[in-house]
Amino acid sequence: MINFGGIEEKYSDYAIAPVVILPIPYDATSTWIRGADRGPDAILEASANMELYDIQTNREVYLIGIHTADPVGLTQDPEIMVEEAQAAVAGILNDHKLPVIIGGNHSVSIGPIRACAAHYGKITVLQLDAHTDLRPEYEGSPLSHASIMARAAEVADIVQVGIRSMCTDELPFLQPGRIFYAHDIAGKNDWYEAVHQLIDGPVYITIDLDVFDPSVLPSTGTPEPGGLLYYEVYRFLDYIIKHHQVIGLDAVELCPNTSEKSSDFLASKLVYQLISLISK
Numbered sequence: 001m002i003n004f005g006g007i008e009e010k011y012s013d014y015a016i017a018p019v020v021i022l023p024i025p026y027d028a029t030s031t032w033i034r035g036a037d038r039g040p041d042a043i044l045e046a047s048a049n050m051e052l053y054d055i056q057t058n059r060e061v062y063l064i065g066i067h068t069a070d071p072v073g074l075t076q077d078p079e080i081m082v083e084e085a086q087a088a089v090a091g092i093l094n095d096h097k098l099p100v101i102i103g104g105n106h107s108v109s110i111g112p113i114r115a116c117a118a119h120y121g122k123i124t125v126l127q128l129d130a131h132t133d134l135r136p137e138y139e140g141s142p143l144s145h146a147s148i149m150a151r152a153a154e155v156a157d158i159v160q161v162g163i164r165s166m167c168t169d170e171l172p173f174l175q176p177g178r179i180f181y182a183h184d185i186a187g188k189n190d191w192y193e194a195v196h197q198l199i200d201g202p203v204y205i206t207i208d209l210d211v212f213d214p215s216v217l218p219s220t221g222t223p224e225p226g227g228l229l230y231y232e233v234y235r236f237l238d239y240i241i242k243h244h245q246v247i248g249l250d251a252v253e254l255c256p257n258t259s260e261k262s263s264d265f266l267a268s269k270l271v272y273q274l275i276s277l278i279s280k
Contacts (some may be wrong), residue, residue: 006048012188015239017065024108035278039254047268061276078143085111117155130224160213219263
């Protein structure tokens with residue numbers, strides 16, 4: 001397995017690294033375009049071809065240590081996957097390290113969110129996504145990628161950003177004032193403060209890569225038009241990271257396409273830049 005960033009061993013040893021990349025290549029609950037189980041490997045491969053000096057933060061954050069853990073959740077059973085992911089993240093948190101999860105479809109976020117809530121108590125989950133993901137269950141599974149925020153809301157406060165698709169079944173579960181639709185926020189920054197005020201306690205950031213417009217990131221399982229652009233996401237998260245303690249992070253729903261590598265690279269670059277911002 002490739003280390004994230006192609007980092008040499010002296011900077012990727014678990015004992016010294018404050019950041020742990022945890023791949024969860026799970027895709028069993030996907031419902032349209034499959035392939036998210038190949039997302040972690042694609043992100044790792046792309047990251048090995050990424051420049052490790054970050055211009056915006058003026059640093060080489062890998063020098064602090066970034067460990068790439070062995071994958072978990074190698075199963076078709078969502079309950080086993082969630083249990084394994086929760087246990088793995090609990091171990092990372094107990095060792096006082098930052099868990100950074102790469103998926104896998106959005107179901108992989110359930111275990112890490114539960115682990116962070118159990119470890120820290122009151123937390124906020126900040127979701128960047130095209131979809132609300134508030135169905136109590138979908139296709140018979142409460143652990144579906146379409147139910148991730150319903151599960152998150154059971155253990156944490158939630159704030160939803162970039163939303164532009166939902167079904168009427170989800171309307172009763174919306175939390176007014178805690179959802180920021182893409183059509184209202186695109187090209188603006190006057191909403192940052194409103195999100196900031198809603199975050200109570202440390203924050204877990206979950207990024208479904210379909211939050212990006214398909215013109216920016218086409219290789220995802222459920223692409224939706226009208227999404228955010230790279231620097232819109234980067235500048236918003238820079239603001240949030242400067243104002244809040246980030247206790248965990250995930251990037252999910254990359255569906256690699258052998259003919260289109262830019263999505264893989266965007267995902268790896270985003271993860272690396274967010275690590276740099278968080279650890280700065």
